Amino acid sequence: MRYLMIFLCILLGSCTGTPADIKAVENFELQRYLGQWYEIARLDHSFERGLSHVSAHYTINNDGSVTVTNRGFKADKNRWDEAQGRALVVEDPTVGHLKVSFFGPFFGAYVIFELDQLHYQYAFVTSYNKEFLWLLARTPTVDEAVIQRFKAVISTYDFDQQSLIWVDQS
Numbered sequence: 001m002r003y004l005m006i007f008l009c010i011l012l013g014s015c016t017g018t019p020a021d022i023k024a025v026e027n028f029e030l031q032r033y034l035g036q037w038y039e040i041a042r043l044d045h046s047f048e049r050g051l052s053h054v055s056a057h058y059t060i061n062n063d064g065s066v067t068v069t070n071r072g073f074k075a076d077k078n079r080w081d082e083a084q085g086r087a088l089v090v091e092d093p094t095v096g097h098l099k100v101s102f103f104g105p106f107f108g109a110y111v112i113f114e115l116d117q118l119h120y121q122y123a124f125v126t127s128y129n130k131e132f133l134w135l136l137a138r139t140p141t142v143d144e145a146v147i148q149r150f151k152a153v154i155s156t157y158d159f160d161q162q163s164l165i166w167v168d169q170s
Contacts, residue, residue: 016090016099016109017128022157024097025115030066030089032120033096033112034058039072039167040122040142041135041150043160047102050074051081052168056136058087068100096123108132114153122146124153133159140169 018024039054048054051072059067066087074081085102087110096112109128116122122142125134135142135150151161 015128016107018097018109018111019126019128019130019157022111022113022126022130024095024111024113025117026095027117028094028096028112028115029120030093031060033123034060034066035138037123037136037138038140038169039134040137040147040169041133041164041166043131043133043163044165045132047083048072050076054167054169064089066098068102070102113157114149122150124150126157126159130157130159133164 035058037056037058039048039056042048042054048070051074054070054072057069057071059069061067068085068087069082070085071080071082073079083102085100087098087100088107090097090099090109096115098110098112099107100110101107109126111126111128112123113126114124120138122135122137125136126132133154135147137146155161
């Protein structure tokens, strides 16, 4: 039983790490990252499947954790879906590496690997195993130059560009 607990701790901890070939941004400022972000592109996954007009809102809590509120429109059911989670800085608050939980004690990595550090207008985010990928922006649309930069950067990390979903924000 003791070995099972150790194994589970290692397994759960590995879900909050960074991919071997991706480094989280440095000189990160959580206070500047707070607020509204719009999902411009993503890789498909079950909890956002079929959603358009997806956004995330980040607010700081008194204990230093972050409330994450994700929202998207489910057209086939003609309703808005919303999920609320909690994010924590993994180690260093000046590194864009958080862990996020929407399901109780289970956390997943939230690795910001590119960020417009001058204005905090766009971010490229992935998970510990690159199964998840998002292009987020402060506005519902972005310049073509940001899209081209996103495509160029993710191609160097072997993300599947053919599977990208370009989110309807109209």
